[in-house]
Amino acid sequence: MNLRKFLLLATALVFCGTAFASSTAEAEKRLQVAVNEVLNAADQASGSAALVESLRPILEKRISFDAMTRRAVGPGWRQFTPDQQRKATDLFTTLVIRTYSSKLTPGMRPVVNIKPATSPAPGRVEVPTTLVYDGSRYDVVYRMEEAKDWQITDVVIEGVSLIANYRTQFDDQFKKGGANAVVNALSQSVNNPK
Amino acid sequence: MKRLTSILPAVLLTSLALSLSACSSTSRKQPAESTPVGGGKSGDKSVQLLEDVDEYDVASIADPLEPLNRATFWLNDGIYTYLFRPISKGYQTVVPKPVRNGIHNAFENVKFPVRFVNNALQGNFKRAGQETGRFLVNSTVGVAGLGRPADRIPSLADVPEADTAQTFSKWGIGHGAYLVLPVLGPSSLRDTVGLAGDYALNPVNWVSILYGGYAWTIAIPSTNSVRSLPVQLGAYDTAIKNSLDRYLAARSSYVQYRAEAASK
Numbered sequence A: 001m002n003l004r005k006f007l008l009l010a011t012a013l014v015f016c017g018t019a020f021a022s023s024t025a026e027a028e029k030r031l032q033v034a035v036n037e038v039l040n041a042a043d044q045a046s047g048s049a050a051l052v053e054s055l056r057p058i059l060e061k062r063i064s065f066d067a068m069t070r071r072a073v074g075p076g077w078r079q080f081t082p083d084q085q086r087k088a089t090d091l092f093t094t095l096v097i098r099t100y101s102s103k104l105t106p107g108m109r110p111v112v113n114i115k116p117a118t119s120p121a122p123g124r125v126e127v128p129t130t131l132v133y134d135g136s137r138y139d140v141v142y143r144m145e146e147a148k149d150w151q152i153t154d155v156v157i158e159g160v161s162l163i164a165n166y167r168t169q170f171d172d173q174f175k176k177g178g179a180n181a182v183v184n185a186l187s188q189s190v191n192n193p194k
Numbered sequence B: 001m002k003r004l005t006s007i008l009p010a011v012l013l014t015s016l017a018l019s020l021s022a023c024s025s026t027s028r029k030q031p032a033e034s035t036p037v038g039g040g041k042s043g044d045k046s047v048q049l050l051e052d053v054d055e056y057d058v059a060s061i062a063d064p065l066e067p068l069n070r071a072t073f074w075l076n077d078g079i080y081t082y083l084f085r086p087i088s089k090g091y092q093t094v095v096p097k098p099v100r101n102g103i104h105n106a107f108e109n110v111k112f113p114v115r116f117v118n119n120a121l122q123g124n125f126k127r128a129g130q131e132t133g134r135f136l137v138n139s140t141v142g143v144a145g146l147g148r149p150a151d152r153i154p155s156l157a158d159v160p161e162a163d164t165a166q167t168f169s170k171w172g173i174g175h176g177a178y179l180v181l182p183v184l185g186p187s188s189l190r191d192t193v194g195l196a197g198d199y200a201l202n203p204v205n206w207v208s209i210l211y212g213g214y215a216w217t218i219a220i221p222s223t224n225s226v227r228s229l230p231v232q233l234g235a236y237d238t239a240i241k242n243s244l245d246r247y248l249a250a251r252s253s254y255v256q257y258r259a260e261a262a263s264k
Helices: A003-044 A048-062 A065-079 A080-100 A161-191 B003-022 B043-055 B066-096 B097-110 B112-121 B125-140 B164-170 B189-201 B205-212 B216-239 B245-261
Strands: A111-114 A118-121 A124-133 A136-146 A149-158 B178-181 B186-190
Touching: A003 A048, A003 A111, A003 A118, A003 A124, A003 A149, A003 B043, A048 A080, A065 A080, A065 A149, A065 B205, A124 A149, A124 B043, A149 A161, A161 B245, B043 B205, B066 B178, B066 B216, B066 B245, B097 B125, B097 B205, B112 B125, B112 B189, B164 B189, B164 B245, B178 B245, B186 B189, B186 B245, B189 B245, B205 B216, B216 B245
Parallel strands: none
Antiparallel strands: A111 A124, A118 A124, A124 A136, A136 A149, B178 B186
């Protein structure tokens, strides 16, 4: 082990470290952009129906609905035909956008504070945030992944993961009647909002 | 010593190899089963797809009483809709927001023994001390807890909640089984025992013992219930909104929420 070898090693380790650091910073930046876009849209929307419409393009760009849907479905996803996969993704996208929009009231701007992110695995980042809204404080963690860009794959509010919550329900439907049951239950939920 | 210097490079190189593989994005955990069965659009993508559908960790709970729990759940849903929601709405209409906040703060402040005792039982004396500080500041400067000036003192702000069921969880006791309680909603065998502990530790429930008399016994605990309705119903709505199965959505939310609270 001579000095040159040691330096090479040290450089490699430092390089690896900065690669991690820059990925978390990049994800934090992306999330900040997404949050600003959403809050501005919420400020400008005239009502809740208009809000859903103006949020859709923003969320479709910032959230990876493909990843979200296949994880919410779980291992059963392999038994979906490409057509069923597309239907499930479309329906789940609508449901998530609706859920997300319902939490925002036009004119009431929440304060979002983005905290330093961590990287549990390469290409994956978790960004903890606190959200103060209507006098209450919530811990919200955004799970993000790098594909073409950093995109949100899961939102964890006070420890409750959106994906995990739907996984329980999709599993149950899948056990009852396979992919068709999942798609039917989804379309029922989309078409009869409760 | 000589031997050590001769193996050192090997150790360092091994750790270099490990750290490099850890930071390269191609070496993610391989799926146990990697035969693409439809679904994947291209080769690479389907491998990743099979990988990530399997690995997601989902909090679960044993639910041997599911049929009974579902019945209680629907009964509760009716009680919430036809009894609690109108009361909650009335309370929010009649009592202005600043007053509601004051009442809410005061009842939370009085619950101090629940947080103090449980932090102590969990061996977290720092938090028990912080809670004592909060109680003293909020009871005095905050006028009987109507305000929360302690939130503005950095060392006293943001102390995580503590309750009896959480103490059991930290002691390593599991949920046992999921249990939907009449009126109160999602719980478990363990958390129900925890609720009894919280009830005994909450001074709001001591008034009946101390003062007797119907007026106090009914007035104070029911004010306490009413003031918590908007918060509780809000949490319930968040859990079940846009769900495929309200019962499962509420159960999953409950288990995840409790796991998170115990991890803090």
